[in-house]
Amino acid sequence: MTSRIALVTGATQGLGTALVAGLAQRLDADDTVYLTGRDAARVETAVASLPATEAEVRGEVLDVSDPESVTRLATELERRHGGVDIVFNNAVMRVGPDDDPRAIIDDYAQVNNFGTTRVLRALAPLIRDGGRLIVVASSLGTLHFLAPVLHSRFDALPSLDAVDAATAAWSAEVRDGRARAGAWPGFINIPSKIAQVAAVRALAGQRRQSDAGRGILLAAVCPGMMNTPTSALWWDVSGAPSPAQAAGPLLSLALDPVKPDHYGELVRDGAVLPWRPAA
Template sequence: MNASRIALVTGANQGLGRALVEGLAARMNPDGLVLLTGRSRQRVTDAAREVGRLPGTRASVEGRVLDVTDTEAIARLAEDLRARYGGVDIVISNAVARVLPEESQAERADEFIDVSNTATHAILRSFGPALRPGGRLLVVASSLGTLGHLDPRLHHWFDGASLEQVEYAVESWRSAVHGGSAQEAGWPVWLNVPSKVAQVAAVRALSAERRAHDLATGTLIASVCPGMVDTATSRPWFSDYSQAQSPAQAAAAVLDLVFAGHVDPALYGELVRFGKALPWHDGTPPVEQDRMLTP
């Protein structure tokens, strides 16, 4: 990887995203730059300033306003980084929409899908070409992202799909939710399951196109499962937090993958949890009353 590295994290004002920025800023060289992004200018500015003042921070930290639901803004930022720095070395797509258990999943579907899926597709499309040799492009998903967590009737939408096919599947799911036919077709009520499967499928799609070139240049594209993390987004969904990690603990395994000197071909394009790939076809469809968000 380049000596003067450029890193970017989405959804980085708080929680895991903030911890990832702190870890990147501590591990990168002093001539590196970490871009902390989020929707609120004030929160982005405050968070970047606070991380910059931490005693362990070595790299520069700058805040950038980025609404990940604005796909054109994502494309503009990628082009800006290519123009200014020749590209980017580390991209971690982490943004997620917060949904509470008492809220209607169907009513929140558009925001959830836009933040988790449409944005993921845009980041892969825009930042894949901007990734410098030896770079890392990681999408934060969860262990629910393996195909087996969906009804078998839905597997054909995502198994071996291209990025365009994943996008079509996501929009078909969205339409089914709004049309009231989602459950009849096999889609689970809980948005997080198909959303995570689609995120992992999108990463697999891009990786399939780039695998030979990326492995030859030491470049890694993958989705990551950080495990159960104690954050404001996930806390409402769990009654037992005894096994939950702090954001800093969860960020550590992701950062170890970022800074690994060698790209393990077995991890390329896969869903990685604590340094190991989760089998794509594993998992069982969740029981609807098991309201699990991000294990």
């Protein structure tokens, strides 16, 4: 049996580290889990912090906001292993209540959105039969949280290029203040998460038939509210699960048999969250 290769982006803290730990505990001794992040020192510290695991954990620098960084690692993975079996795209730039969306939107979109589409473009061709390509998003990533007049901006987009164009247009409106005066939600996390799910749906539309024949799952996933310092800036999360607890359903999605209805959808706790509001 070929050794399995897994990779988690944005894995130097919180949910990302928990996903690496969970994968490394559940995979076999011949398997490898890549813990990635954009800061080499933090990657090294995160790897050293993990308990003993079955699979090998390897640290790699990956900055999803840098196209060359994404291409470089994808090339290396293909050279070393010939493909990848499990990918969690978890990299995220967090936003606080005091941040001015106009000032941060470019960096924010480069990580959360264009970073997502870069990872999908680079790693989808490397997913082996039976593999998983999973984007960590949010239950906010559906059209339910967007004004109906804006639904067409992200609905039924045919390609990742189209998703990038929609994201760029939204980002420009945030940057110059038009979004604040219009129908866009003030919390930029909402359109960002919708664009992430739209990216999964667009790629799934192109790959559905071939992936079904190869047993591949492409999906977005919502980990739910977690007790983290960033979430605590916005909400009372004292009773919320820890990142390690929240990782459980995500690991099941990556390691359990594929459920066909999950393909191309946003999944939370094993259930599909509808993309569009009920008619």
